[in-house]
Amino acid sequence: MLTKTFSQERVIQISIFALLVLLVALLPQLRVLQGNPLIFSEETYGLYNSVFSPTSFFEYIFSYVYSSSFVLVLLPILFAVLSLFFIFLLLKTDNSFNLKMIITGVVVSLTPAFLYAHLSLSLSSILLLVSLASVFFFLKKSFWQVPFLTLLFLLDFISGLILTILFFFYSQFVERKKVWCLFFPVTISTVLLFLFFPQSFFSSSFFSLSPDTMFSFFGALSGFTLFLLVLGGAGLVYYLLSSQRVHFFLLAFVLISFVYFPLRLLGIVILAGYSAVLFLKLLTYSFSNEFVGQLSLFLIVCVFLFSTVWFVNSVVDMEPSREYIQGMDSIFYNDSLSILVHEDLVEFVTYQTGMETFSGDDQADFSAFILYRSYSQFQELLESESIGYVVIDRFVLNEIQLHEGILFLMDNNRNFQRVFAGDTLFIYRYLPAFS
Amino acid sequence: MKRKTAYFFLFFLIILSLGSYAFFFSSADVIPFDDFFTFRQVDQISSQGVPLLFDTLSYQGRFHPFTPFYFYLATIISLISSTYVVLLLSLLLFAGFLLVLFFFVQRIYRRYWLSIFIVFLASTTILLVGSFSLISGELQLFFLLYLLLLFSFSRISEKGHFTKFLFILILATFTTPFSLIVILGFILYLVLLALERMQIRKEELEAIGFASLFILWYHLIIYKNFLVLSGTQFIWDSIPRELLADFFTSLSLPLLIQSLGFIPLFLGLYGMYDVLFVKRNRYVLLLTSFAFISGASLLIGLLPLYAGLTFVSINLLLLSGYGVTRLFSFFSYFSLPWAKNAFLITVSFFAISFFLIQLVTVEPPQGIDREELLAVQNLSLDQAVILSHIQEGHFLSFSTSQQTFFDQRFVFANTPQQRFEDARTVFQSQSLSRILEVVERYGITHIYISLYTRELYGQEEFFFESFECFYPILESQAILYEIQC
Numbered sequence: 001m002l003t004k005t006f007s008q009e010r011v012i013q014i015s016i017f018a019l020l021v022l023l024v025a026l027l028p029q030l031r032v033l034q035g036n037p038l039i040f041s042e043e044t045y046g047l048y049n050s051v052f053s054p055t056s057f058f059e060y061i062f063s064y065v066y067s068s069s070f071v072l073v074l075l076p077i078l079f080a081v082l083s084l085f086f087i088f089l090l091l092k093t094d095n096s097f098n099l100k101m102i103i104t105g106v107v108v109s110l111t112p113a114f115l116y117a118h119l120s121l122s123l124s125s126i127l128l129l130v131s132l133a134s135v136f137f138f139l140k141k142s143f144w145q146v147p148f149l150t151l152l153f154l155l156d157f158i159s160g161l162i163l164t165i166l167f168f169f170y171s172q173f174v175e176r177k178k179v180w181c182l183f184f185p186v187t188i189s190t191v192l193l194f195l196f197f198p199q200s201f202f203s204s205s206f207f208s209l210s211p212d213t214m215f216s217f218f219g220a221l222s223g224f225t226l227f228l229l230v231l232g233g234a235g236l237v238y239y240l241l242s243s244q245r246v247h248f249f250l251l252a253f254v255l256i257s258f259v260y261f262p263l264r265l266l267g268i269v270i271l272a273g274y275s276a277v278l279f280l281k282l283l284t285y286s287f288s289n290e291f292v293g294q295l296s297l298f299l300i301v302c303v304f305l306f307s308t309v310w311f312v313n314s315v316v317d318m319e320p321s322r323e324y325i326q327g328m329d330s331i332f333y334n335d336s337l338s339i340l341v342h343e344d345l346v347e348f349v350t351y352q353t354g355m356e357t358f359s360g361d362d363q364a365d366f367s368a369f370i371l372y373r374s375y376s377q378f379q380e381l382l383e384s385e386s387i388g389y390v391v392i393d394r395f396v397l398n399e400i401q402l403h404e405g406i407l408f409l410m411d412n413n414r415n416f417q418r419v420f421a422g423d424t425l426f427i428y429r430y431l432p433a434f435s
Numbered sequence: 436m437k438r439k440t441a442y443f444f445l446f447f448l449i450i451l452s453l454g455s456y457a458f459f460f461s462s463a464d465v466i467p468f469d470d471f472f473t474f475r476q477v478d479q480i481s482s483q484g485v486p487l488l489f490d491t492l493s494y495q496g497r498f499h500p501f502t503p504f505y506f507y508l509a510t511i512i513s514l515i516s517s518t519y520v521v522l523l524l525s526l527l528l529f530a531g532f533l534l535v536l537f538f539f540v541q542r543i544y545r546r547y548w549l550s551i552f553i554v555f556l557a558s559t560t561i562l563l564v565g566s567f568s569l570i571s572g573e574l575q576l577f578f579l580l581y582l583l584l585l586f587s588f589s590r591i592s593e594k595g596h597f598t599k600f601l602f603i604l605i606l607a608t609f610t611t612p613f614s615l616i617v618i619l620g621f622i623l624y625l626v627l628l629a630l631e632r633m634q635i636r637k638e639e640l641e642a643i644g645f646a647s648l649f650i651l652w653y654h655l656i657i658y659k660n661f662l663v664l665s666g667t668q669f670i671w672d673s674i675p676r677e678l679l680a681d682f683f684t685s686l687s688l689p690l691l692i693q694s695l696g697f698i699p700l701f702l703g704l705y706g707m708y709d710v711l712f713v714k715r716n717r718y719v720l721l722l723t724s725f726a727f728i729s730g731a732s733l734l735i736g737l738l739p740l741y742a743g744l745t746f747v748s749i750n751l752l753l754l755s756g757y758g759v760t761r762l763f764s765f766f767s768y769f770s771l772p773w774a775k776n777a778f779l780i781t782v783s784f785f786a787i788s789f790f791l792i793q794l795v796t797v798e799p800p801q802g803i804d805r806e807e808l809l810a811v812q813n814l815s816l817d818q819a820v821i822l823s824h825i826q827e828g829h830f831l832s833f834s835t836s837q838q839t840f841f842d843q844r845f846v847f848a849n850t851p852q853q854r855f856e857d858a859r860t861v862f863q864s865q866s867l868s869r870i871l872e873v874v875e876r877y878g879i880t881h882i883y884i885s886l887y888t889r890e891l892y893g894q895e896e897f898f899f900e901s902f903e904c905f906y907p908i909l910e911s912q913a914i915l916y917e918i919q920c
Contacts, residue, residue, distance in 0.1 A: 219663035288638045289597045296645050303652045
């Protein structure tokens, strides 16, 4: 008898959980249905390129699993499932199933940054899982906080440090006496990292103050959405104004996650939680005008769905597409030559061709070379960097528009041979005059 | 002052202001550059029912998203007169503006004489009279809607006014992206209320929450692709640096005093000081928030120069009312009843004198002569790409139906900065090969040189004009060269 084993509440809980997992798992399949490669993030291609010389703990783990495509497809989904599971556990009060859990789960799993992180294997996805587990076990005062925090330190030292500092201050705030267990992870991981991966100790490149990398409406794939900022921000302010000082810890964490990329996803989860709470309050709130109340709730749902629909729509056709894979086949391997390519495609091109790539130097990036240099300077660069192929992709085509001169030039110059022409990808082979 | 007398004065002031406006406008006898964009949109809406979003002529073809409400309104007005559609609409908007100003001031200060005084100050502020022809039609409409929005917000607790607020909010959002500034004003208002420890009303909070989310979301839908492509640089990066530099060098204290008028500036600032440091007043705090935001928007270049000045001027005028009431209570405190009348008479005298002097001396709006328009319209061009001064882009698209090199609508435009520099190369370079390089790169077939272009570049004859392969096919006040090199 089903009722004997599972209560009706539990069945609903599991069904919703399964539905959310299905949503997360469905998105990569949509790409496959369009004929586009499943794995498309530069980060994942970067991992593939580093399997023979891992420089960080994460790359080291990856080098053990990279050969199994099945595992690589399943792992991100598994991470998503476990992350959602920990979110549910953290929000669970009095051992009962509540609406806050469902709404937070829905908001988190439909947030573009969460979907993007779990499309293919990425550091963000595993960091989210490990940090959620650390928070959960820390709050439960369980021994398991030690191994999870250690793992967090090993994956990204600064993330571990930030979380440990917050845990420490929180312990002082709630007057918890046993804080010694927080010192184990930092000690163990410091020793291990120094011994095996000293270069991955501090990854300052993860810090960014540019709003373009923080907010999804400015183009950041792992950014905060308008919904999270407005509703989550309002929820957070609401709790802060209600004099619950513990929320200052969460505010501090959210602010850090704005500028520190690896913790962004956890910041998004926190804001999603506040959004859910505020949305629940709005559902029961008595508006001064009923019509305005209904309109406001409808608007909130629209704002929430808009960013997700827009993201799904763009991610399905996002580069590298099928055309890009075909294009790479037209490049013949030559270990003495390198490929001039936009910085957003470096890892993909390296992975697909096995050749060295060049996307600019300290003085100028790829766009500057293509768009704003004279032909003689351009040719000089090709010679000095032993460039064999030039890849013009959508990023450059967007900028190129009326600098078509370069494309025209490459099409009509006998030093260049067009080896591939697609809708958004052109590949030229450079044939130096002496050859 | 009785209500009927106030209405009589209001009617009189509106007629007088419209007269001044028409005088100011007709003194130039030109069609302002911006109007041609409206003409094109009106034509498009009249024939197709939708605005021109995929513009095949501007910037040699581009996607151009914008908020279309003003152009639909202009299309309706064009049923009365298609030639004077923009002027007619401007006059209507200006009259509406003064009318709403009167009722809004009456709502806040509840004194008819004060409402009339503020309308009088508005109609003698050269910036308002002049700028309604200097700023784009969308912003003229927005300023009227802005007043209506504040008016309905001030009565939001009363029955039926919440719905009116929503209706006006939606119209304002559909009018211009500058409606985003409203959010900042409302947020600052909430902050000031909290700082002054005044109660935040439930209806106000709901209205501000809804307004913020709606305005942000609507513009996010419209400009999402643009934002994603350009990131945070979308505000300033799309505008050529030289034009931005012009903006910031034009903005000066003398210009501020001259444009805003010394009296509204003084009374408005006094009102702001009083409400922040002396006596609390809910409505005036709202106006102060918007005055701050309008000032900040102007200083950082979020609004075009004259639009920004107009926005500041409107807020200062509203605050002037508070300044006057506080000044009068000060007179009462010292038992100086005669001082009130003396103050009003003196201020009115100065306001009128200042206004009359400016009306004669201030430069009328720049634009296109009607004869020039006819001459260009009579040309028959095919597959042409015309380079002109940036302000004349819409005029040439409208009058020739040919592609133009660039114009002042920068959002989603193809490389505006690069084009601006390349156009300068054509007009200022002393090397024919460099000029021809630009001409060839963009496929430019014609160059339009007006007196305005010569004046702006400070050249009686451009370098390329001496070459035979630049063949003039139109020689009126302006010259249109066909490039035959």
